Amino acid sequence: MFFVDTIEIEGLGNRHYLAGGAHAAVAVDPPRDIDQVIAAAARRGVRITHVVETHLHNDYVTGGLELARVTGAAYLVPADARVSFARVPVRDGDVVGIDSGLSLRAVATPGHTPHHTAYVLEEDGVAAVAFTGGSLLIGTVGRPDLVEPRLTEQLARAQHASARRLAAELPDAAAVLPTHGFGSFCSSGEAGGDSGTIGREKSVNDVLTKDVDTFVAELLAGLEDVPAYYTHMGPANAAGPAPVDLTAPAVADGDEIAARLAAGEWVVDLRHRVAFAEGHVAGSFNFEADGKLATYLPWLMPWGKPVTLLADGPEQLARAQRELVRVGVDRPAAAATGTPERWVRDGEAPASFRRAAFGDLAAEREAGRGPVVLDVRRDSERAGGWIEGSVHIPVHQLPQRIGDVPAGTVWVHCAGGMRAAIAASLLDAAGRDVVAVDDGFDRAAAAGLTVTLPRP
Known part of the structure; x- marks a missing residue:
């Protein structure tokens, strides 16, 4: 018997997986905060022997390199992905053993990126699960326009062929477990459900029900703006991300917050919008910690701009830090917790609207x-x-x-x-x-x- 544990990152609309048997496991497209994956393996009592990437991600910074380093696992990356670190290059048809009776087979699925690779978990030679990354999603596919505008139509056509290859080669009962598509802007359309199988996708997914010309025309017509920070994710992943630092930032008082605002830095209030409207530091911006913080803050904020975080407590601040490192916003310049009365300078009152x-x-x-x-x-x-x-x-x-x-x-x-x-x-x-x-x-x-x- 095998298991598959899902690690869901709701703010980014992504899912990451740990799959294995009684003794060993593989981590698929792990998030940058790898402690979640390590904890999942500890609960199962298994050793992570392999870490695999379906592609160089455009929407988040991977934890794959660091997870492989910490666990001693083999780090499998598509061979055609240009990276600056040592890894095990994976090509179409490669098979690796995971545990007794369990193996992982690589299937080239270009489209979301030119080098995209899906991985099929096989038990005793029978395909049971397809980790499809950004290729075949639940009810849709990954968008093909994140690499190079001139390649978009070519990749869209490749996406159509890749999805049909998976549908032709895998049994209808095989589970479809993508990384993207649960609110992710890497998805080309709205996901058509929470889970899927190859058989279900054959009946509901446009990529498997429409001819290539119709599919490509409709897909390209429906593409929307790409979050601005995406342009920085691919290069970060190709270079090899550094380990994360989730220690608490330096504490800022009212004078320092005012000075940072005067210097043109961003001061971000993480509290709920109702609390922010009732009182906030004049000049600060409201990005709710429980909203899509990791999508909208790096999308709107100039890349590399120092950011000070204001939170209602240490827990909210810690959650926000964790979300932001996933998209490369590594260290807040400063932070403060409490209420806006504590964040303004002496003699000043909070603003409101x-x-x-x-x-x-x-x-x-x-x-x-x-x-x-x-x-x-x-x-x-x-x-x-x-x-x-x-x-x-x-x-x-x-x-x-x-x-x-x-x-x-x-x-x-x-x-x-x-x-x-x-x-x-x-x-x-x-x-x-x-x-x-x-x-x-x-x-x-x-x-x-x-x-x-x-x-x-």
């Missing part, structure tokens, strides 16, 4: 006050309907486009409230009068607002 629901916005319009309505959702979300007269700037574009926001009080909304809070904090720091709409967009029409729908 208003929160509202869509019903409040409708009342504002009814009263004829004509507020600016700013929609910070992605293009694909807005394509499904928008508030009449609203201005559209996706949240990841806002730092460079604040000057495009019309004058007046700005009522900012997204789909649920979290991104609106980020945007509201950016506008507030820029000196704008802002109201954060903390409400679900699906309630906008019922609240009395005119929602414009796209033409059929």
